[in-house]
Amino acid sequence: MKPLEILVLGASGQIGRHLLRNLTRNNFKVTAITRNLHTKGYILKSQANAGWLQIVELNYFDYEKLKKVFENKDICINLIGILNETNNSSFHNIHCILPQKLAQLAKENGLKQFIHLSALGLENAKDSKYANSKVNGENAVKKNFDKYIILKPSVVYSQDDNFSTMLFKILRLLPIFPIYYGGKTVFYPIHVTDICEIIEKIIIKEIKSETIECIGPEKITFKEIIQRILRSLEIKRLLVPTPLFIGKIFANIFELFMKNPIITIDQLKLLNYNNSPSGKYKTNQELKLNSNLKFFDKEIQKYSYMWKNEGEFSREK
Numbered sequence: 535m536k537p538l539e540i541l542v543l544g545a546s547g548q549i550g551r552h553l554l555r556n557l558t559r560n561n562f563k564v565t566a567i568t569r570n571l572h573t574k575g576y577i578l579k580s581q582a583n584a585g586w587l588q589i590v591e592l593n594y595f596d597y598e599k600l601k602k603v604f605e606n607k608d609i610c611i612n613l614i615g616i617l618n619e620t621n622n623s624s625f626h627n628i629h630c631i632l633p634q635k636l637a638q639l640a641k642e643n644g645l646k647q648f649i650h651l652s653a654l655g656l657e658n659a660k661d662s663k664y665a666n667s668k669v670n671g672e673n674a675v676k677k678n679f680d681k682y683i684i685l686k687p688s689v690v691y692s693q694d695d696n697f698s699t700m701l702f703k704i705l706r707l708l709p710i711f712p713i714y715y716g717g718k719t720v721f722y723p724i725h726v727t728d729i730c731e732i733i734e735k736i737i738i739k740e741i742k743s744e745t746i747e748c749i750g751p752e753k754i755t756f757k758e759i760i761q762r763i764l765r766s767l768e769i770k771r772l773l774v775p776t777p778l779f780i781g782k783i784f785a786n787i788f789e790l791f792m793k794n795p796i797i798t799i800d801q802l803k804l805l806n807y808n809n810s811p812s813g814k815y816k817t818n819q820e821l822k823l824n825s826n827l828k829f830f831d832k833e834i835q836k837y838s839y840m841w842k843n844e845g846e847f848s849r850e851k
Contacts, residue, residue, distance in 0.1 A: 538562045538737070539606055543594065543636070544613030545578060548694045549651070553611070553730045554581040560734065565590055565603060594632055604643045609737060611649045612636050617664070617696065618789075618798055625667035633671040637678035647742060649683045649733060650675045654722070654747055655809040656686075662803045672745070680743055683736055685729070687748035688809045691830070692726035693837035700796065701763050702841040705771055712776035717757025720808040722749035725828040728818075735823045745815040751827040756805070762831055766838035778802065 540557055544550050545566035557564050558581070565588045566578050578589050592599045594614065604610070616628050633650055640648040652668050659665035675682050691698045705711060732748055735741075754762075757773065764771055781802050788795035811817055818824055 538608045540564050540737075541567070541603060541607045541610045542613065543567045543611070544615070544651075545589075547613055548692060548696075548726055549690060549729055550613050551577065551581055551694065552692070552726050553613070553733060554578065554587060556730045556734045557737075558583065558586040560738070561586070562737070564588070565607070567592060567594070567603065569593060595627070597635060600635070600639060604639045604645075607643065607645060609647045609649065610636060610640050610645055611651075611733065613651050615651065615653075615668075617801070618795060619663075625663050626670075629664075629667035629671040630674055634674035634678055637675045637682065640681070641679045645679075645681065646740070647681055647683060647737065648675065648679050649685065649736060652684055652686050654686045654688045654749070654811070655807055657812060657814075659804055659807045662800050662807075664800050665804060665807075682743060683741060684745040685732065685748055686745065686815070687724050687729050688722040688750065689724070690726055690729050691723050691833070693840070694726070696794075698763065698834055701760065702767070702838065704796065705760070705763055705767065705769070706841045708771070710772045710774055711760060712781065713757055713760070713773050714776055714778060714781050714802065715756075715806055716775060717755055717760070717773070719756045719805050720810045721754050721756065721759065722752065722810060723754060723759070723830045724748055724750035725833050728824050728827055731825065732818050732823045741821075746821065746823075747811045747815050747817045749811060749817055749819065751829060753810070754830060759830070763834060763838070766831070766835050767841060 540562050542550060542553065542564055545554060546568050554564055554566060563586055567590050568578065570591065578587070581587065590603055612633060614628060614632060616623050616625065619625055637648055650672070652672050656665040656668050672684050675684065689697050693699065728750065729748055760773060782799060785795070785797050785799045785802055789798055
């Protein structure tokens with residue numbers, strides 16, 4: 535039997551790198567798209583045995599080249615997303631226009647599935663440009679290709695993420711940490727290996743035309759996340775309830791002077807909304823797409839040593 539041919543966009547990100555290993559170990563042939571082969575290619579090449587992974591360099595908005603890579607593919611997985619807008623990348627272009635075009639190409643080429651990564655808890659965040667662009671992207675995919683899968687994960691974490699690792703860095707350096715909205719924002723953190731298992735099971739089970747809310751095994755508030763990270767570091771910090779206007783001042787400064795801001799105005803808005811299941815869609819747990827979901831405390835303990843004075847000598851044996 536001919537192996538499935540899978541196209542992965544956003545392959546060099548946190549989820550993409552882990553996902554390549556899952557896909558190729560199932561004897562799926564994968565074409566990974568990257569915008570910069572010289573800086574990302576060496577990482578991608580290490581994720582799979584030769585012959586099962588092809589790496590292609592192209593601009594996501596070069597539609598003529600995109601058309602060619604879609605030829606003879608069975609499945610497309612879109613993992614592309616941004617947290618901050620830049621001069622070259624807007625939320626609208628990355629989260630709306632690109633998914634729409636990919637869904638159209640999936641239809642034109644008769645793909646079996648188009649798996650699109652969105653995010654959880656967006657529908658109520660009407661004042662967030664990020665949230666609106668993600669929701670509009672979901673709708674564009676559904677409108678243009680009926681064999682879609684929309685994945686809406688809560689925050690995805692691992693030692694390669696931009697969430698827990700950023701918090702580790704900040705809490706390691708600063709004696710005081712600001713808490714907005716009382717730290718009551720709810721999350722269901724899901725480990726990167728669990729989201730990759732979900733994608734793997736969706737392909738194997740040939741699930742189509744579903745929106746799936748992807749959650750970890752625990753409901754945790756933002757303040758509890760900070761407290762758990764502090765425990766893993768074995769340090770204490772003063773958690774200070776902070777008025778929103780002060781947060782906006784700092785966010786504006788970060789956006790002006792940092793390439794990758796610690797927090798933006800839009801992210802502050804998002805923090806006002808729970809990152810939890812809406813009840814409108816099935817979850818990964820209801821669909822039994824995970825064998826053994828990982829718990830936040832146990833997983834962050836595996837890499838928290840990187841922010842301790844003793845480094846790897848503080849690792850648990």
